[in-house]
Amino acid sequence: MARYYFDLHNGEGPTRDEHGTELRSREDIPKEVTRILLDVARDELPAGDRTIIAVTVRNESGDPVTVASLVFSNEWLDVLR
Numbered sequence: 001m002a003r004y005y006f007d008l009h010n011g012e013g014p015t016r017d018e019h020g021t022e023l024r025s026r027e028d029i030p031k032e033v034t035r036i037l038l039d040v041a042r043d044e045l046p047a048g049d050r051t052i053i054a055v056t057v058r059n060e061s062g063d064p065v066t067v068a069s070l071v072f073s074n075e076w077l078d079v080l081r
């Protein structure tokens with residue numbers, strides 16, 4: 001098992017994961033990233049008309065291995081007339 005760190009970037013700024021999560025393999029990273037993004041989105045959306053939530057994953061050496069993001073965009077159509 002390897003430890004990965006999931007750093008969150010959202011409207012509150014960056015939050016560095018100091019504890020990490022042990023995963024069986026690198027292939028488990030997308031599931032964990034999806035879980036984190038959905039949990040944060042559930043709490044924060046809709047916080048405005050445009051929100052970006054991102055997670056950067058680091059390995060045990062601290063090197064980034066992947067980044068995933070979720071974008072929420074809302075456009076009010078009735079004010080464009």
